Amino acid sequence: METIKVDVRYEACPVPLIETRKALRKASPGDVVEVIGTHPASKKEIPMAVEALKLELLGVEDEGPVWKITIRR
Amino acid sequence: MADKITIIVHSGDMDKIYSALIVANGALAMGMEASLFFTFWGLQRLKKGALERGPLSKMNLLGLGRWMVKRRMKKAKVASLEKLLKDFKELGGKVMACDMTMEIMGIKPEDLRQDLIDEYCAVGAYMQEARESAVTLFI
Numbered sequence: 001m002e003t004i005k006v007d008v009r010y011e012a013c014p015v016p017l018i019e020t021r022k023a024l025r026k027a028s029p030g031d032v033v034e035v036i037g038t039h040p041a042s043k044k045e046i047p048m049a050v051e052a053l054k055l056e057l058l059g060v061e062d063e064g065p066v067w068k069i070t071i072r073r
Numbered sequence: 074m075a076d077k078i079t080i081i082v083h084s085g086d087m088d089k090i091y092s093a094l095i096v097a098n099g100a101l102a103m104g105m106e107a108s109l110f111f112t113f114w115g116l117q118r119l120k121k122g123a124l125e126r127g128p129l130s131k132m133n134l135l136g137l138g139r140w141m142v143k144r145r146m147k148k149a150k151v152a153s154l155e156k157l158l159k160d161f162k163e164l165g166g167k168v169m170a171c172d173m174t175m176e177i178m179g180i181k182p183e184d185l186r187q188d189l190i191d192e193y194c195a196v197g198a199y200m201q202e203a204r205e206s207a208v209t210l211f212i
Contacts, residue, residue, distance in 0.1 A: 012150045014095050014102065018160045021102035025164070053104040 001030050008037040009066065016042035017049060020071075024053065027073040032058065035069045043067045077106040078208040081199070085114030086130035087139060087154070093212045094157040100208070101164035108202045109161070112171035115212075117178075119170060119185050124154050158189065167191045169198060 006023045008016040016037045023033045046069050050057045058070040078100040082093045097107040132138040169192045203209050
């Protein structure tokens with residue numbers, strides 16, 4: 001089981017969503033994908049994508065303008 | 074109805090190519106399938122070196138408006154069309170090229186970026202995609 005880190009800080013729509021999806025495609029079942037970003041809308045949209053993809057959302061954390069979303073493939 | 078989007082990319086305007094690629098990538102990111110059918114002015118953008126060359130649909134001002142918008146986009150860290158098209162392909166998106174446009178406009182396959190194009194086809198192939206798509210757009 002691996003943790004894949006995706007850093008999309010300061011990237012705009014739709015890059016955070018795309019990079020998250022790319023990482024999830026490369027991940028093996030059980031792997032954890034950790035996305036760090038600042039784009040406000042993506043903080044809501046990535047969990048929506050996780051639900052649509054029927055994957056497990058492990059957490060959404062906030063630290064000022066930076067958020068971290070953790071997903072299990 | 075399959076979880077799929079099919080977009081006719083008719084316009085070659087820069088802002089509209091952005092709309093098409095952002096929506097299509099969004100669909101792929103949300104787990105849908107996506108197909109882009111490039112026709113008329115849209116197909117021009119698949120010629121070698123032409124993707125980023127489209128004018129603005131409004132206030133192009135002989136390229137001045139386009140230049141200003143590009144500058145603002147760079148500042149806002151908006152991805153390039155090249156990146157969006159590359160991502161579209163990487164996420165499994167399908168690119169279709171209208172062969173009637175190629176004939177009318179005298180475009181040969183070697184004029185186009187053949188590495189990106191999955192199919193050279195006509196309305197029948199488009200309809201096959203569209204009839205099984207929950208979302209269809211004409212841009």
